[in-house]
Amino acid sequence: MPELTTSVTLGGLMDRGYVAVGDGHRAKLEELGGTGPYFLRAGNLGDSGFDWLGLERFRAIGDERLRRKIGQPGDTVITTKGNSTGRVGIVPKDAPSFVYSPHLSYWRSLDHGQIDPRYLYYWSRSPEFRAQLRAMAHGTDMAPYLSLADQARLTITLPSIDRQQAIAEVLGALDDKIIVDSDIRSSSSTLISALYDEAAMADGLTEMKLGEVLDVTFGAAFSSSHFNERRLGLPLIRIRDLKTETPQIWTTQRLPRDRVVQSGDTVAGMDGEFRPMIWAGDSGLLNQRVFYATSRIGGGAALAREILRGPLAEIEGYKTGTTVAHLNKGDLDAVAVKVPSRIALGRFESLTDPLVWRMVGAARESTALALLRDTLLPYLMAGKLRVKDAERVVGNAT
Missing domain, CATH: 1.20.58 (Methane Monooxygenase Hydroxylase; Chain G, domain 1)
Structure with a gap:
């Protein structure tokens, strides 16, 4: 016998008291800067979940209107404005106390005997929701936007x-x-x-120029005319791929000095945030605005990342505040680092x-x-x- 299902709008579930749908709080500057709940912005919800690092915090939560914007474990969270509209996540059980910001909405099951919270989250990743999202949020020439009224009109199939x-x-x-x-x-x-x-x-530290310690290769400028999504050629590792480690573009072009990055290699972005990381994705060609580094002195696969941590954090610190912070070869050439002894490096490796x-x-x-x-x-x-x-x-x- 086929499974019985019900088709109902999200607004209908709200009317029955099964689900709550809400949006975020537009914080005033004087409300922030304390040790209270975190202020979760749309940019802190990524494809791989929530990023709680570096969030601003509220001074206090005294307003009942603000209390209603506090997230709860099991909430389905969705971005509602801009090119990221429709990105979703589910608040984990161990999430810190936080308040939703504008451009975030939450769907909260109020009756778990009617709506399973995780099912609601997985529905937000389903083709049924995605088709409605495209029609509502991307149906005009305006920037994508999914209002609370739009969300209430969403039709969900419930088994x-x-x-x-x-x-x-x-x-x-x-x-x-x-x-x-x-x-x-x-x-x-x-x-x-x-x-x-x-x-x-x-004991036994030696001061050396960064170029003496690391071999650094900068990514090449590949022509977009060779880009494709049909997996022809090699994946192209762009700066936007560093967070997901999943390249979205392939290229059939090869250049004389291109670099193929392998799993376990150290790479870092050269715009905005300069954070060295150990690449764990598939092998791919290194695009411009990303660089690769490997040790010249042994020490194993992780040494390049560790050598770069301090200098890149310092460079990022003094470049913060510029329109767009860029890292260039001159920044790295000027760096001196202290290197552990051969014995210490061997043990580290x-x-x-x-x-x-x-x-x-x-x-x-x-x-x-x-x-x-x-x-x-x-x-x-x-x-x-x-x-x-x-x-x-x-x-x-x-």
């Missing part, structure tokens, strides 16, 4: 609560493992930095190389799990795949 929970459980198992992989990457990265700091405090490959392995597993989740999701939401069949697939993958 029984048992099926909602089963779908959320299957897809949630994949997301839970992705979170574990993210924690592995984060803890490994932190440990690598701690081991380098320990090596840098040992032996301890950190396994951690680098642990990070890369966790990242690659996350990518595969996310692809599986995104493949299963539309079929589960449309009732074209039995939950039991999806459970077997997920069980084999995790």
Whole structure:
């Protein structure tokens, strides 16, 4: 017997008291600068989740109107204005206290016996929602915008609560493992930095020019006429890809001095934020405004990132406030760094190389799990795949 479903608008669910839909608070300057809840902006919701670092904080929460804008675990969050309109996330259980800003809306299940919170989140990633989003937010020549009135008109197909929970459980198992992989990457990265700091405090430090320590290659200017999304040629690693580690453009062009970046290599962006990172995505060509660095003196795969951490943070600090902060070769040539002894570098390499490959392995597993989740999701939401069949697939993958 086919699964019974109900088609209802989000506004209808609000009228029944099953769901709350709201938007963010337009903060005044005098409200910020304290130690209260964080102020979550649309830019802090990315494809890989929430970024809580560097957020402004409120002085206090005394206004009841402001209290209603405080996020809760399980909220589905959606960006509502600009080119990022429709980016979604779900507030995790361990999220800090925060207030939504303008251009963010939240959908909150008020009755978990009717609407499973995670099902609501996965519905926001479904083709049914995406088709309505394109019609509403992108249907004019104006900048994309999804108003509260638009959101109330969204039509959602709801199966029984048992099926909602089963779908959320299957897809949630994949997301839970992705979170574990993210924690592995984060803890490994932190440990690598701690081991380098320990090596840098040992006796035998030598001051050297950065160019003597690292071999730095700047990305090339590839012609857009060779770009494609059909996976022809090699992936092109652009500055925008550093956060996702998933290039979106391929190129058939090769240049005399181009650089193919491999997993485990150190790269950094040259605009805005200068943050060295260990690349964990697929091999790809390095585009302009991104540079690659490798050690000339041994020390393993992680040494280039650790050598660059301090100098790039300092350069970013004194360039902050310019219209657009750019990093250039002259900035790096002027840097002097203190390098640990050969013995300390050898120990650092032996301890950190396994951690680098642990990070890369966790990242690659996350990518595969996310692809599986995104493949299963539309079929589960449309009732074209039995939950039991999806459970077997997920069980084999995790």
